[in-house]
Amino acid sequence: TKLKALVTRFPKLIDDLPTINEKFAMLNTTVNPMLNTLGGGGNRGNQLIQFGGSCNSIGGTIAPILLGYLIGGSVQTAKVNDAAPAMIIAMAIFALAFLIILLARIPEPHMETADERAARLSGNTKKDPHGPMSFRHFVLGAIAIFFYVGIEVGIPNTANLYMSNLEWVGPVVAGTLVGFYWFLMMCGRLVGGAVGGRVSSKAMLTTVSLLATVFLLCLIFIPEDVRFSIPVIGAEVPLGMVFMFLCGLCTSVMWGAIYNLAAEGLGKYTPLASGIFMALVCGGGVISFIQNLVADKVGFISSYWVIIAGLCYLLFYALVGSKNVNRDIPTE
Structure with a gap:
């Protein structure tokens, strides 16, 4: 009876998943520019995105x-x-x-005027030669989001597989420990929201990219037999895994900082840019797939070099790529 119920309900669940994911994508496509616009862009916009992310994390923690x-x-x-x-x-x-x-009363990034709509419907409108992809800092920012999602997912997932294969840790304890990473992400977003009005997105992304790189280097080079005891759950883990937890503090604020930097100065192109951003969250699957291929060849710990490469790109984007060099393009 139970098997029959499972067979009956599972296809329905799979059938509903695309609809659910589509709604979540639409929600993120609208919420990010809305929060950024409410804050007027800049530091305040980043601050509101961080607070929005913290509410998301709190909900994800409380719901189960x-x-x-x-x-x-x-x-x-x-x-x-x-x-x-x-x-x-x-x-x-x-x-x-x-x-x-x-x-x-929420201001829109850009609303089509009656004249613009009439011209578009009549076919007399002049095709806009520009778009979000005309802005270098947005293109590089979209690539940064691609890497970021892979980083956010790859760090805990690989750690979970690694610890699950350790006889003295096991899958049950590993799953519990990985939860610390997501908990620290929630804490990091709360802190990011608190300081976001005073710390620029550029400084925030630079700092956390560097810190995450240092943490992962510690994870890679600290020997496996150096262990750390966690009294709360009565388990021991490789000391390097503690630095995996700390990476949650770093990845927590990256999304908001990248979006804020990439959307700066886009004006009327912001809504379309948000859609492109959401399309590139596929990096979570692509980067994880690449990391798993590397892990099969050289081991779980060495596969973190893939993540470090992504963090180096985020550092480049924060320091160099986030500068808007296309200010001559009209955005009103």
């Missing part, structure tokens, strides 16, 4: 805990009705967010 509390007991004996309160809470949050967005 709340769901587990509401369901209670064993998953095998749980019923769909047990999760009904969580679904009601989720729908209430969506309804509240809808009302706030509907009633709030």
Whole structure:
């Protein structure tokens, strides 16, 4: 009976996943430019994006805990009705967010005027020779996002595989320890939001890229037999894995900083630029695939050189590539 229920529901779940992912992509495509615009770009825009990311992390941390509390007991004996309160809470949050967005006066990056719309519909409009890809700092920023998502995903996933293969750690403890990385990401976003109004996106991205590189070098070169005890869960891990946790503090603020730098000065091209950004989150799959290929050849720890290469690109972008050299292009 259980197998029949699984076979019946699983295709439905797979069928719904593209729709869910599409909505999340649309949400990110609109939320990032909205927060950046509300902050007026610059430091304040980055600060609001960081706070938005921290709310996302807090929700991601609380949701499974709340769901587990509401369901209670064993998953095998749980019923769909047990999760009904969580679904009601989720729908209430969506309804509240809808009302706030509907009633709030949120400035748009660029709204098509009546004359522009009439000209476009009549076919008399002149094709714009420029677009987001005309801006060097945006193109390099989009590539930075590609690398960033691969970095964010690759660091904990590879650590999980590595620790799961250690007899004295195992998959259960490894999964718990990787959770520390995501917890530190949440903490990092809260800190990033708190200081984002005073620290520039360029300085923030430069600092965390350097720190993450140093942490990963420590992870690579500290011998495996040097261990660190974690009393909370009663386990020992290679000391290098502690630096993996700390990388969560660094990756936490990278998305907001990169987006803020890449979207600066785009004006009317910002909405399209946000769509391109979301398309390049595929780096999470591509970079992870490359890292796994390297891991198969040289081992899990040595595969982190792939991540370090990505961090070096982010450092280049922060120091050099983020400068807007196309200020002559009209954006109004």
